[in-house]
Amino acid sequence: MTDFLAEYAAFCDTHGRPDRVELMLCDLNAVLRGKWLPGEDDAKLAEGGVRLPLSTYAPNIMGEEVAATGLGIIAGDPDGRVIPIVGSLRPVPWAKGNVAQIQVELLGPDGEISSLSPRLLLQTMLARYHKRGLHPVLATELEFYLFQPRDAPDAAPVPPAGSPTAQNYDLEVLERQQAVLNDILSAAKAQGLPTDTLIAEYGPGQFEVNFHHTNDVMFAADMALWFRRLVRGVARVHGLEATFMAKPYADFPGNGMHVHASIIDRDGHNIFDAGGSGVAETLKGAIGGVLASMRDLQAIFAPHLNSYRR
The missing domain is CATH 3.30.590.10 (Glutamine synthetase/guanido kinase, catalytic domain)
Structure with a gap:
């Protein structure tokens, strides 16, 4: 994690050493969860010495455990190792004092980022695009x-x-x-x-x-x-x-x-650009795919009761 330590040192040179670093983990509802880390514990974070339960990825929108996921107390609520996302360290200008934030992920027992990570899911999809040169x-x-x-x-x-x-x-x-x-x-x-x-x-x-x-x-x-x-x-x-x-x-x-x-x-x-001559076949295909998958994808696009009030 030398890249993170270099980033952190550069941040301190610009902003001063923060009083705390707010560690932000994105859960499956796009809610940021995490903990505060003292600003002098950068090495602890870099070495994997900070922990969060793996179930932090998967509470419901109210923050409650969902037994059907097999995560949380029902499984002993095991911890994952927190790793910082290099490049995501930012100041928190609205906070009192000198505060920084950084996005993090959790490593499971196999040493890999949990499959519950929304960022990992997006990275997997992007890799499919890039494989096609897109x-x-x-x-x-x-x-x-x-x-x-x-x-x-x-x-x-x-x-x-x-x-x-x-x-x-x-x-x-x-x-x-x-x-x-x-x-x-x-x-x-x-x-x-x-x-x-x-x-x-x-x-x-x-x-x-x-x-x-x-x-x-x-x-x-x-x-x-x-x-x-x-x-x-x-x-x-x-x-x-x-x-x-x-x-x-x-x-x-x-x-x-x-x-x-x-x-x-x-x-x-x-x-998607047909060069001004009508609608490109690729755009038609994309629109058709959106329409065909719209009902199923409401689980992603409109996942909560309040979504349907809109």
Whole structure:
């Protein structure tokens, strides 16, 4: 893990040694779980001395163990060794003190990354593309709501004061929320997240941030996770809450994440581009595949009860 130690040393040269490093593991629901590590324990992390239960990959959306997975207490809840993802070390500018974050994976008893890892599943799919000489290019758009702080997690959300019921593309709404929105964009820049435009979306307190296209699909996926965490953290600093959930309000539009995708071949050509002469056969095939698999893939795209309220 000399690459991680070199990255950590360079981080300390730039930002100073962090008070803590927040270790982030992505579970199957795209929830970041983990632990705080003292900033002086970089060698312990590099040597595999940090542990998390392998079941951390697979709780339900509420964070509860699912006995049917065969993981957790039912299996003795064995630990995996935490390994850092080199290149994912970032500052946490909204936190108090000098704080860093890094994404991690878990090694199982066989010394390999657990098959439950969402990142491993994505890497496997990307390898299939690359074997054919194909390279996906992605850009994402993430929608979220800001709302007033609640006394209990099951309390209904209330939009920020002065929010119109329909605020789509309203520049005055952006101006009123300028402080928190500027801090969101500044934090994204500090973490190297390439934001593009920001708009007021339709619902009261709803906003959307777009990201630039990238051929680094793994980074695009990580970036979406980091950005959700970032928005919620910055919102708390400003005395607000934020949510990316599908349908936080019954009477207002839901949130979504839009993905703009193209596929580039060995010659740098977008295989979905017919050159202005109709629709490419490859694009027809991709659309047909999406339609044919749509029902089954709702388990991935709409995995929770709230998804269907949208």
